[in-house]
Amino acid sequence: MKFPLLVMTAICLGACSSGGAGGGNDTPQQRAAAACEAEAKTRLGEKTYQIDSAALTQSAKRVDDQWDLRGPITVNPGLHDEAKQTLECRMRAQDGKAAEVTYINFIF
Numbered sequence: 001m002k003f004p005l006l007v008m009t010a011i012c013l014g015a016c017s018s019g020g021a022g023g024g025n026d027t028p029q030q031r032a033a034a035a036c037e038a039e040a041k042t043r044l045g046e047k048t049y050q051i052d053s054a055a056l057t058q059s060a061k062r063v064d065d066q067w068d069l070r071g072p073i074t075v076n077p078g079l080h081d082e083a084k085q086t087l088e089c090r091m092r093a094q095d096g097k098a099a100e101v102t103y104i105n106f107i108f
Helices: 002-018 028-044 053-058
Strands: 049-051 061-063 066-075 083-092 100-107
Touching: 028 049, 028 053, 028 066, 028 083, 028 100, 053 066, 066 100
Parallel strands: none
Antiparallel strands: 049 066, 061 066, 066 083, 083 100
């Protein structure tokens, strides 16, 4: 009885640890989108929001050492002051250095 429980626990732990932040299998586009989402979260503070992560990732275009991204974001979804906007973001990617968001804009 203990063996199946042990196996299930190991499977769950493996699944939980493989898909987290910094999993190592992220594409450059996914890392760029994650950096832009983190910066948006910082800028929006306590406001609730929804970002279309897939659209942001798919929009990523490499320009020199930077990634340009653009995707839909909804600020305060479901509230009386809900605002559908477009998030524009530029992220610098340099080997061995942390991602650096160099530009972010919320377009109404």
